[in-house]
Amino acid sequence: MAAVEGGAPAPGVSGPADGPNGAGSLLALAGLGKRFGGLEALADVALEVPPRQVTAIIGPNGAGKTTLFNLVTGDLKPTAGTVHFKGVDVTGWEAHRICALGMARTFQSPRLFENLNVIENVIAARFVRTRSSLVESLLGVGRSRAEHARSVAMAEELLRSVEIWHHRGHMPKELPYGDRRRLEIARALATEPELILMDEPTAGMIPSEAAELMALIRTLVDDGRTVLLIEHNMNVVMAISDSIMVLNFGRKIAEGPPAQVQQDAKVLEAYLGVEA
Amino acid sequence: MPLADISLAYWNTVLIFAGYIAIITLGQYVSMSSGSLSVAHAAMAGAGAYTGGLLTRDFGAPLPIAMLGGALVGFVFGIVLGFLSVRLHLLVAGLMTLAYSEVMVVVAFSLDYLGGANGLTGVPALTSFWLVYLMLAVLVLAIWRYDTSRLGYAARACRDDPRAAAAMGINVAWVKSLTFALGAAVAALGGVLRIHYTLVETPDGLGFYQGMNFLILAVFGGSYVVWGAVFGGFTLTVLPEILRFSAADRYILYGAVLTVIIIVRPQGVITRVPLGADGGARWAWRLRKRLMARLVAGGAKRPGEER
Amino acid sequence: MEQFFQQVVNGVMVGSSYAIVALGFGLTFSVMHVLNLAHPETAMVGAFAAFVVATLFTTNLLVVIPLAVLAALLAGLLIERLAIRPTRGRHILTSFIATGGLSIVMQNGAQRIFGVDPVRVAVQVEGVQTVGGVIASNMQLMTFGLAVAMMVGARYYVRNTRWGRATRAVSEKHEVAQALGVDINRVSQLTVGLSTAMAGAAGVSLALLHSQATPFMGAIFGTKSFVCMLVAGNRHIEGIMFVGILLGVLEALVAGYISASLRDMVAFGILVLVLYLRPAGIFGSYEHD
Ligand SMILES: Nc1ncnc2c1ncn2[C@@H]1O[C@H](COP(=O)(O)OP(=O)(O)O)[C@@H](O)[C@H]1O
Numbered sequence: 117m118a119a120v121e122g123g124a125p126a127p128g129v130s131g132p133a134d135g136p137n138g139a140g141s142l143l144a145l146a147g148l149g150k151r152f153g154g155l156e157a158l159a160d161v162a163l164e165v166p167p168r169q170v171t172a173i174i175g176p177n178g179a180g181k182t183t184l185f186n187l188v189t190g191d192l193k194p195t196a197g198t199v200h201f202k203g204v205d206v207t208g209w210e211a212h213r214i215c216a217l218g219m220a221r222t223f224q225s226p227r228l229f230e231n232l233n234v235i236e237n238v239i240a241a242r243f244v245r246t247r248s249s250l251v252e253s254l255l256g257v258g259r260s261r262a263e264h265a266r267s268v269a270m271a272e273e274l275l276r277s278v279e280i281w282h283h284r285g286h287m288p289k290e291l292p293y294g295d296r297r298r299l300e301i302a303r304a305l306a307t308e309p310e311l312i313l314m315d316e317p318t319a320g321m322i323p324s325e326a327a328e329l330m331a332l333i334r335t336l337v338d339d340g341r342t343v344l345l346i347e348h349n350m351n352v353v354m355a356i357s358d359s360i361m362v363l364n365f366g367r368k369i370a371e372g373p374p375a376q377v378q379q380d381a382k383v384l385e386a387y388l389g390v391e392a
Numbered sequence: 393m394p395l396a397d398i399s400l401a402y403w404n405t406v407l408i409f410a411g412y413i414a415i416i417t418l419g420q421y422v423s424m425s426s427g428s429l430s431v432a433h434a435a436m437a438g439a440g441a442y443t444g445g446l447l448t449r450d451f452g453a454p455l456p457i458a459m460l461g462g463a464l465v466g467f468v469f470g471i472v473l474g475f476l477s478v479r480l481h482l483l484v485a486g487l488m489t490l491a492y493s494e495v496m497v498v499v500a501f502s503l504d505y506l507g508g509a510n511g512l513t514g515v516p517a518l519t520s521f522w523l524v525y526l527m528l529a530v531l532v533l534a535i536w537r538y539d540t541s542r543l544g545y546a547a548r549a550c551r552d553d554p555r556a557a558a559a560m561g562i563n564v565a566w567v568k569s570l571t572f573a574l575g576a577a578v579a580a581l582g583g584v585l586r587i588h589y590t591l592v593e594t595p596d597g598l599g600f601y602q603g604m605n606f607l608i609l610a611v612f613g614g615s616y617v618v619w620g621a622v623f624g625g626f627t628l629t630v631l632p633e634i635l636r637f638s639a640a641d642r643y644i645l646y647g648a649v650l651t652v653i654i655i656v657r658p659q660g661v662i663t664r665v666p667l668g669a670d671g672g673a674r675w676a677w678r679l680r681k682r683l684m685a686r687l688v689a690g691g692a693k694r695p696g697e698e699r
Numbered sequence: 700m701e702q703f704f705q706q707v708v709n710g711v712m713v714g715s716s717y718a719i720v721a722l723g724f725g726l727t728f729s730v731m732h733v734l735n736l737a738h739p740e741t742a743m744v745g746a747f748a749a750f751v752v753a754t755l756f757t758t759n760l761l762v763v764i765p766l767a768v769l770a771a772l773l774a775g776l777l778i779e780r781l782a783i784r785p786t787r788g789r790h791i792l793t794s795f796i797a798t799g800g801l802s803i804v805m806q807n808g809a810q811r812i813f814g815v816d817p818v819r820v821a822v823q824v825e826g827v828q829t830v831g832g833v834i835a836s837n838m839q840l841m842t843f844g845l846a847v848a849m850m851v852g853a854r855y856y857v858r859n860t861r862w863g864r865a866t867r868a869v870s871e872k873h874e875v876a877q878a879l880g881v882d883i884n885r886v887s888q889l890t891v892g893l894s895t896a897m898a899g900a901a902g903v904s905l906a907l908l909h910s911q912a913t914p915f916m917g918a919i920f921g922t923k924s925f926v927c928m929l930v931a932g933n934r935h936i937e938g939i940m941f942v943g944i945l946l947g948v949l950e951a952l953v954a955g956y957i958s959a960s961l962r963d964m965v966a967f968g969i970l971v972l973v974l975y976l977r978p979a980g981i982f983g984s985y986e987h988d
């Protein structure tokens with residue numbers, strides 16, 4: 117897979133800040149919890165995501181992994197705890213502000229803009245990194261031309277790097293499932309995130325596709341981005357993550373480097389349902 | 393089908409009607425581009441008409457000032473209504489616009505200054521065929537460019553998936569309110585042109601039945617591409633005039649056409665990519681694309697469309 | 700005070716008809732996720748069917764009412780086949796326009812056949828009941844009884860019958876219901892048929908109460924019923940009944956004490972007020988995400 121050239125982290129916002137919750141971590145969660153009525157989907161989760169690493173979240177279905185993503189990205193408001201991103205307390209912020217600060221995500225089942233074609237899906241995500249006003253765009257003056265050209269160039273670059281450039285003029289519904297996921301990743305990268313959250317990116321992919329995606333994730337990290345990953349495919353997780361957090365019934369049951377988590381009795385129990 | 397009364401004056405009238413109706417439908421299109429459901433655009437056009445009419449009648453303002461003033465009032469009403477309904481479910485927001493329309497009817501009805509039930513009269517005749525079509529052309533061009541602008545893409549992202557749009561850093565509430573207001577301003581502009589041709593604006597023209605009509609025109613014509621709105625506004629105004637039946641027969645046909653077309657082409661008559669991907673449609677599409685490329689060079693080419 | 704109660708009684712009678720039409724609106728919406736704009740026109744069909752039967756054949760209510768309901772039911776099944784089934788699962792605006800087109804056809808078709816002016820529906824039920832000076836005609840009581848019977852029937856159907864339960868399953872999620880072997884087309888027909896049959900009965904009731912029918916009665920009537928459905932929420936049968944009757948009563952009081960010309964504004968007033976007071980709450984049941 118080609119190197120990702122477009123969509124480097126936004127200038128001036130790179131580098132971790134020393135937040136109140138742990139110096140050196142890009143994302144820091146403390147006591148995070150979410151109730152849906154009577155259901156406690158997530159409770160008392162603490163997590164430090166160091167920069168330029170791959171951190172994975174694993175756990176059985178319904179463990180609360182997606183809910184955690186929704187809380188971090190501002191899609192849902194937590195009922196307890198705090199989220200610090202780049203040292204800023206972003207708890208309860210609206211999703212678009214958090215994205216503007218340098219965070220982007222993909223969804224468990226891709227949510228594309230179905231009435232925009234593939235490349236336009238990516239261009240639409242440039243909104244947050246462009247500034248030209250409607251009047252400038254209508255008259256084709258000022259920043260608008262340069263910004264538009266740059267957005268198109270970056271979009272093409274990103275489509276190449278996730279290898280769906282040949283689909284650029286198609287509508288999303290014409291794409292095979294795996295390519296929809298790739299498009300979502302390209303779209304997220306177009307917002308120039310420092311931290312990218314991927315919710316089960318290899319679901320529905322054949323092993324060779326999954327391997328390509330791992331390579332892509334590696335390039336992202338090499339380019340200075342940080343990845344937080346939800347993943348079911350244990351081969352992927354073990355191969356690619358620097359550290360792993362395990363959730364079960366909304367609670368953190370283990371945390372650490374892959375080799376250590378693999379041995380953890382509680383994890384084996386959660387996954388295999390055996391008394392270890 | 394008999395084509396009666398082909399006098400020039402008659403067609404002049406019909407075409408002017410079709411022209412400003414197409415403009416108001418364009419306003420509906422812009423507001424819908426971010427996913428709003430509105431039956432308030434008749435009321436927006438009405439607000440523009442009342443404002444413009446008062447400006448020229450009582451303040452001796454020239455028409456351009458009246459147009460500006462009308463559009464501004466439409467924008468302000470639009471942004472307020474947009475903000476009030478942006479967080480509501482689509483249908484509820486639609487109802488909000490319905491309620492707004494009915495409130496506007498009552499306001500126009502009860503203010504003596506606005507002429508009450510008789511409506512606003514005594515407005516000077518300032519709208520001509522050429523003016524209407526000049527404005528239509530300018531607006532089509534502007535909105536065509538809007539569609540491929542930063543705001544236009546963000547709007548359609550909001551329409552397709554607000555949650556994903558927010559996750560991609562788009563301020564959904566702001567984009568939706570702003571585009572709603574811009575559409576309201578365009579509709580109000582159409583209203584200003586209208587009153588300076590018909591010379592009267594009555595409260596019942598603001599109600600939600602009229603508003604629903606503009607919604608139908610836009611959805612029928614196709615609400616995903618600017619030509620759809622123009623096509624819908626234009627054909628559904630001119631068509632009944634060509635079909636010289638009794639009023640009832642005409643509406644029966646109109647209703648039947650609406651039902652059939654929307655089932656056959658759920659995105660409206662004009663869509664971005666031809667739905668029936670048969671040779672004829674593809675051919676027409678390519679021809680259109682080539683023509684457009686010739687007519688208007690530059691900015692509005694949709695990325696990924698050719699190359 | 701007597702006059703007040705008289706207005707209330709008149710309002711309850713008309714309001715129960717609003718409620719019946721609103722119930723059908725809500726039922727169709729919650730099950731098929733389709734806004735059937737032609738729904739109130741089936742009430743108009745019922746009213747004109749009553750007119751035709753009463754004029755040409757007999758004024759016997761036991762014949763007039765069932766035939767009118769049957770006519771509305773057939774119209775409803777036609778609408779289902781032409782505009783609801785083909786638009787199922789599409790964007791809400793698609794069904795909106797498809798059924799709206801049919802509604803225009805039906806209104807103008809009726810006008811073509813019967814003319815613009817109201818026709819006289821010459822069916823009479825003699826006699827009145829008087830309680831403490833408040834008068835209710837037997838006709839009013841009969842139509843009210845009809846409305847209540849339909850409410851109870853609809854409630855029983857949805858809660859307690861096999862098809863009613865299938866209906867509720869479909870209203871939750873079409874794909875799931877389909878996977879469980881529920882025939883969605885069948886449910887669609889049943890739902891729309893039931894809804895429009897009730898609307899037909901409401902249409903006859905109105906035609907009998909006012910002794911007339913007009914091609915555009917569905918439009919006026921439909922708007923108000925629609926508001927009732929929205930205010931009460933599409934899934935609450937009792938709520939719809941309550942709001943419908945409340946609207947009828949408020950209209951009667953406004954017409955009686957303030958001005959008859961304001962009568963038709965009451966529905967919109969309620970709508971604005973409710974939107975203002977709880978813009979999101981009551982419509983929670985409209986999410987189909
Ligand atoms: N918006 C919501 N409303 C109510 N319950 C929810 C919502 N989102 C998730 N849940 C519930 O929270 C629990 C965790 O879900 P989720 O985070 O999606 O799990 P995972 O992604 O680990 O499979 C599940 O029981 C789910 O049903």
Ligand SMILES: [Mg+2]
Nearest residue numbers: 181182183224
């Ligand atoms: Mg999940």
